[in-house]
Structure formats: structure tokens, C-alpha cells
Amino acid sequence: MSQVPAPTAAPPRFDVGCVRKEFPILAREVHGQPLVYLDNAATTQKPRAVIDALVRYYTEHNANIHRGVHYLSEAATQAHENARRTVQRFVNAREAREIVFTRNATEGINLVAQSVGQAHVGEGDEIVITGMEHHSNIVPWQMLCERTGARLKVVPITVEGELVSEEVERLIGPRTKLVAVVHLSNSLGTVNPVERIIELAHQHDAAVLVDGAQSAYHLPIDVQALDCDFYVATGHKLYGPTGIGLLYGKAERLDEMPPYQGGGDMISSVTFEKTTYNELPYKFEAGTPHIAGAIGLAAAIDYLTGVGLDQVAAHERDLLAYGTSALGQVPGLRLVGTAANKASILSFVMDGVHPHDIGTIVDQMGVAIRTGHHCTQPVMDRMGIPATARASLAMYSTRGDIDALVAAVGRAREVFA
Amino acid sequence: MFDLRDLYQEVILDHNKRPRNFGQLARPDRSAEGYNPLCGDKLTLQIEFDGDVIRDVAFDGSGCAISKASASLMTESVKGKTLDEVRALFEKFQAMVTADAEVEPDADALGKLSVFAGVRAYPARVKCAVLAWHTLRSAVEGADDVATTE
Ligand SMILES: Cc1ncc(COP(=O)(O)O)c(C=O)c1O
Numbered sequence: 001m002s003q004v005p006a007p008t009a010a011p012p013r014f015d016v017g018c019v020r021k022e023f024p025i026l027a028r029e030v031h032g033q034p035l036v037y038l039d040n041a042a043t044t045q046k047p048r049a050v051i052d053a054l055v056r057y058y059t060e061h062n063a064n065i066h067r068g069v070h071y072l073s074e075a076a077t078q079a080h081e082n083a084r085r086t087v088q089r090f091v092n093a094r095e096a097r098e099i100v101f102t103r104n105a106t107e108g109i110n111l112v113a114q115s116v117g118q119a120h121v122g123e124g125d126e127i128v129i130t131g132m133e134h135h136s137n138i139v140p141w142q143m144l145c146e147r148t149g150a151r152l153k154v155v156p157i158t159v160e161g162e163l164v165s166e167e168v169e170r171l172i173g174p175r176t177k178l179v180a181v182v183h184l185s186n187s188l189g190t191v192n193p194v195e196r197i198i199e200l201a202h203q204h205d206a207a208v209l210v211d212g213a214q215s216a217y218h219l220p221i222d223v224q225a226l227d228c229d230f231y232v233a234t235g236h237k238l239y240g241p242t243g244i245g246l247l248y249g250k251a252e253r254l255d256e257m258p259p260y261q262g263g264g265d266m267i268s269s270v271t272f273e274k275t276t277y278n279e280l281p282y283k284f285e286a287g288t289p290h291i292a293g294a295i296g297l298a299a300a301i302d303y304l305t306g307v308g309l310d311q312v313a314a315h316e317r318d319l320l321a322y323g324t325s326a327l328g329q330v331p332g333l334r335l336v337g338t339a340a341n342k343a344s345i346l347s348f349v350m351d352g353v354h355p356h357d358i359g360t361i362v363d364q365m366g367v368a369i370r371t372g373h374h375c376t377q378p379v380m381d382r383m384g385i386p387a388t389a390r391a392s393l394a395m396y397s398t399r400g401d402i403d404a405l406v407a408a409v410g411r412a413r414e415v416f417a
Numbered sequence: 418m419f420d421l422r423d424l425y426q427e428v429i430l431d432h433n434k435r436p437r438n439f440g441q442l443a444r445p446d447r448s449a450e451g452y453n454p455l456c457g458d459k460l461t462l463q464i465e466f467d468g469d470v471i472r473d474v475a476f477d478g479s480g481c482a483i484s485k486a487s488a489s490l491m492t493e494s495v496k497g498k499t500l501d502e503v504r505a506l507f508e509k510f511q512a513m514v515t516a517d518a519e520v521e522p523d524a525d526a527l528g529k530l531s532v533f534a535g536v537r538a539y540p541a542r543v544k545c546a547v548l549a550w551h552t553l554r555s556a557v558e559g560a561d562d563v564a565t566t567e
Contacts, residue, residue, distance in 0.1 A: 386457030
């Protein structure tokens with residue numbers, strides 16, 4: 001290897017036009033109009049690299065893993081493990097065995113709730129969550145509390161959609177066993193101060209699970225810098241396939257946790273008298289995994305890191321500011337979620353037009369947004385509204401998309417004038 | 418281009434803006450709550466009977482234009498009807514909003530309610546249109562549960 005440092009190439013300029021060409025679905029029409037896809041918080045579209053990786057896997061490498069001595073099985077096993085290493089680098093985990101493949105973010109949370117819960121949570125213990133969690137980061141903890149007699153504490157949120165910081169300090173205490181907090185809220189766009197929460201929780205020896213379902217594709221993630229104990233994300237929002245998710249857990253945490261499900265692959269030996277569990281991460285991966293999904297996810301991550309998460313984040317920041325100001329000028333429209341630190345989400349309500357009606361009308365103009373409670377009913381209750389309309393950004397979003405949304409929202413106002 | 422007016426007909430927009438029988442009855446015999454978790458529509462329905470006949474009915478709550486107009490038009494059309502007539506009407510209404518596009522709604526039986534025929538082109542909105550009807554049914558049947566469209 002040459003000792004001469006490579007000339008630091010200027011990072012390739014972010015070109016949203018080029019990016020869009022990589023996403024075949026963006027070329028289609030809906031209701032006779034060009035598709036304006038602004039429902040990325042629900043799921044993102046897939047770049048050609050991901051679609052190709054799936055086709056290539058099933059065309060050339062399909063085999064079960066960890067079980068065969070034959071060529072294809074070894075190739076598939078290797079591709080699957082390479083995918084794990086890609087995820088490891090992506091979140092900057094110390095070791096590949098700290099990455100467990102799951103079905104989605106929800107399964108990662110359930111795994112931790114079940115497994116940590118079984119081993120370490122009992123009566124009188126407390127689990128702390130926040131008022132802006134997705135239902136998938138509420139219900140597993142409620143179930144855990146029901147099972148163990150632990151108590152669920154909820155950090156309240158302000159009308160702007162920020163955590164009440166004194167309450168964070170008050171609620172995380174000596175009884176706290178685990179804190180589960182969303183990194184980037186899917187209904188408000190708030191980016192939570194997870195570093196501070198993690199620091200505080202660790203002062204009380206509590207573990208922290210960060211729900212990164214929304215943050216993983218908008219913000220660069222470094223689990224070692226965060227020092228979180230668990231981090232979950234979901235492939236289909238990360239420009240990857242559905243049915244694949246990731247759980248990062250510190251090795252020392254995962255090691256002391258009992259398995260989540262029993263079955264093949266998660267054992268090293270089975271007799272009717274005694275079964276020995278496999279090592280990390282396989283202990284948590286019972287049964288044949290979603291091999292193609294893991295490979296597709298790795299292709300998505302490679303694509304995303306190739307474009308550059310910093311550049312994507314900068315592009316989305318610019319669009320969020322543009323969208324915030326453009327929507328702010330629509331008479332009668334009010335943004336829901338106005339935290340100082342925000343990303344990628346534009347949730348809003350409009351005088352005289354219910355979000356559901358907004359959704360239907362803008363859809364007729366080719367604009368796909370989500371309406372409803374976004375699986376965050378407590379947020380809606382807190383804000384005193386039944387639902388919002390939500391536009392959410394991705395790397396391929398453009399100012400033109402925002403303009404189309406604003407025009408479509410204007411049409412909704414006309415219909416209901 | 419597209420015809421949103423098939424869905425948002427004048428009658429619907431009008432009933433959304435100025436819902437009829439909106440509020441509460443002084444002495445309801447029965448009441449029920451309806452909830453559509455998908456969009457957060459919530460409504461309360463109250464009925465006053467005269468034997469087997471719905472003498473008065475009112476609704477309250479919040480919802481999208483389709484669910485609100487549907488509740489409003491429903492209250493108008495069931496007032497003075499017997500429970501058997503109401504059941505028959507519900508069946509016809511449900512058939513209309515879930516029918517294939519080419520099936521003509523039974524306009525004679527449905528009257529003004531046939532403005533909801535456009536809903537069938539919007540499968541995601543069918544639940545909004547039938548929420549009030551489900552709630553009416555659970556009020557009539559005296560079920561304590563919250564009626565949902567799920
Ligand atoms: C913040 C947040 N957490 C968790 C989830 C759950 O993701 P999944 O349904 O893929 O498990 C979502 C996605 O809807 C989300 O936005």
C-alpha cells in the first residue's frame with residue numbers, strides 16, 4: 001500500500017436529479033399525474049441497486065444459510081454475514097455480533113422488552129418512555145409491565161412537540177431499569193436529545209433503547225458515540241426491503257439476555273435433556289432469516305452511504321425549511337410539531353378541512369401523504385386533535401414536490417371553501 | 418383530469434359544514450359511540466324511540482367530511498322509520514358504498530343517501546361513510562362497546 005495519502009477528493013456534489021433516476025417508481029404516474037411521493041416516514045421507495053440485489057440473490061445465490069456445505073449455501077451465508085458487517089459499519093457498532101437481524105423495528109423492541117424483561121425487570125422497577133413514542137415503542141413496554149408488575153413512566157411533551165426536560169430529569173431515577181425513546185418522532189419530526197437521556201439513564205444504571213426507525217435514514221448514526229445500549233431500525237424506511245430490521249445491542253447486554261424465540265439456528269446443541277444456545281448474534285435469530293432482505297438492506301445502505309448521509313441530511317434540511325415556510329403561507333394551515341431541532345416531517349392541520357379529506361384530495365393530484373394519527377395516538381390527544389396530514393421527506397424529495405403539495409392543499413381548501 | 422365532485426358532492430359539503438341533528442337529545446333512550454381508528458373519527462349517537470319507531474336522533478363528535486355528512490344525512494333519513502326499515506336501509510347503503518362502479522344505487526330506496534355512491538371509488542373512505550351506520554346499529558342493539566369500523 002502506498003504511504004502517500006490520497007488527495008482528499010471533494011465530496012461529489014449532491015444532485016437530486018441523479019438520485020431520482022435511481023428510483024424507478026418515481027417515474028410513474030398516479031391518477032394521470034406525476035407521482036409526488038411524500039409518505040416516506042411510512043416507507044421509502046427503493047433504488048435500483050436494492051431491486052437488483054434482490055433479483056440477483058434469487059437468480060444466482062439462493063440457498064439456505066449456515067446449513068449446507070455446498071457452494072450456494074456458502075455463498076448465501078457469506079452474503080448474509082457481509083450484510084451484517086455493512087449494518088455494523090453503518091451504525092458504527094464495535095462488533096458484527098452486536099447486530100441482530102429482525103423483521104422490523106417493532107420486532108427489535110419486542111425482543112428487548114421480552115428478553116431484558118424476563119431477566120432483569122420485576123415489581124417496583126420502572127420503565128421510562130416518552131409522550132411521543134410510536135405505538136410499537138409503547139405497547140411492548142405496557143405488556144412487560146403487565147407481566148412483571150413494573151411501572152411505566154411517560155415523559156410529557158410540550159405543545160411544540162419537545163420533551164419537557166425537567167420531567168426527563170425527574171422521571172429517570174434509581175428505580176428506572178430501562179428508558180425507551182424515539183430518536184426522531186414520526187408524527188412531529190422532533191429530534192430528541194438522546195445523548196443527554198442516555199447519560200442520565202447510565203448514571204442510574206438503566207439501559208436505553210433508541211427507536212431509530214425514523215432517524216436511521218435521515219441522520220448519521222454512531223451507536224458508540226451515543227453510547228446507547230440498544231438501537232432499532234427498520235429496513236423498509238432505510239430504502240431497503242420490507243420484512244428486515246436491525247437491532248444493535250451492546251455485546252455485554254446481549255450476552256446476559258436470554259433468547260427471544262427458540263428454534264433452529266439459535267442453538268449450538270439440542271438434546272431432550274439440555275439445549276445449549278448459540279453465540280451472538282445467532283442466539284437471537286431463530287429459524288431461517290430473511291436472507292434476501294438482509295442482502296437488500298445492505299445494498300440500500302451501500303447506496304445511501306454512497307450518496308452520503310451528511311449530504312442527504314443537508315438536502316433534507318434545506319427542503320424542510322422550504323416546506324415549513326411554504327406551508328406556513330397557506331391560510332388556515334397550522335404545522336403540528338415545531339420543535340427547535342426537527343427533521344424530515346411536516347405534519348399539519350387545516351381550518352375547516354379534516355386531514356382525511358386533505359389526503360384524498362391531494363392524492364387525486366398525484367401527491368401521496370399520510371393522514372391519521374400515525375400510530376401515535378397519545379401525541380394526537382396531547383395536541384387536542386384527532387389526526388394530522390403528514391408530508392415526509394426523503395433523499396429524492398424536491399422543492400417541486402413541496403410546490404405540488406402546496407398547490408394540492410390549496411385545491412383542498414377550494415373544495416371546502 | 419379527475420372528478421373530486423363525484424366524492425365531494427354539494428350535498429355532502431353542505432352537510433359537513435352545517436350538520437343536521439348535531440348535538441344532544443334531552444332524553445335519549447339509547448346511545449352509542451363510534452370510532453374509526455384509522456382516521457380518528459369519533460361520534461356519539463343518541464336515539465329516542467316511540468315504540469319501534471325512531472322518533473328523534475342526534476349525533477355529536479368530530480370527523481372528516483364524509484363521516485360527518487354521512488352521520489348528518491343518516492339522522493335525517495332514519496327519523497320516523499321503524500327499526501326494520503332502518504335495517505333495510507343500512508343494508509342498501511352498505512351495498513351501495515361497496516358495490517362495483519357499474520352497479521346503479523337503489524336511488525328509490527336510498528333517496529338523498531345515494532350521494533354517497535361516489536365513495537366506492539375510494540376504498541379508503543368507505544369506513545368513513547359507514548361509521549355512523551355502525552354506531553346506529555350498536556345503539557339500537559344496545560351494545561355497550563364502542564362501534565368501530567374495523
Ligand atoms: C418512530 C417509529 N418507530 C417504530 C416504527 C415501526 O416500524 P416497523 O413497523 O417497520 O416495525 C415506525 C414506523 O412506522 C416509526 O416511525
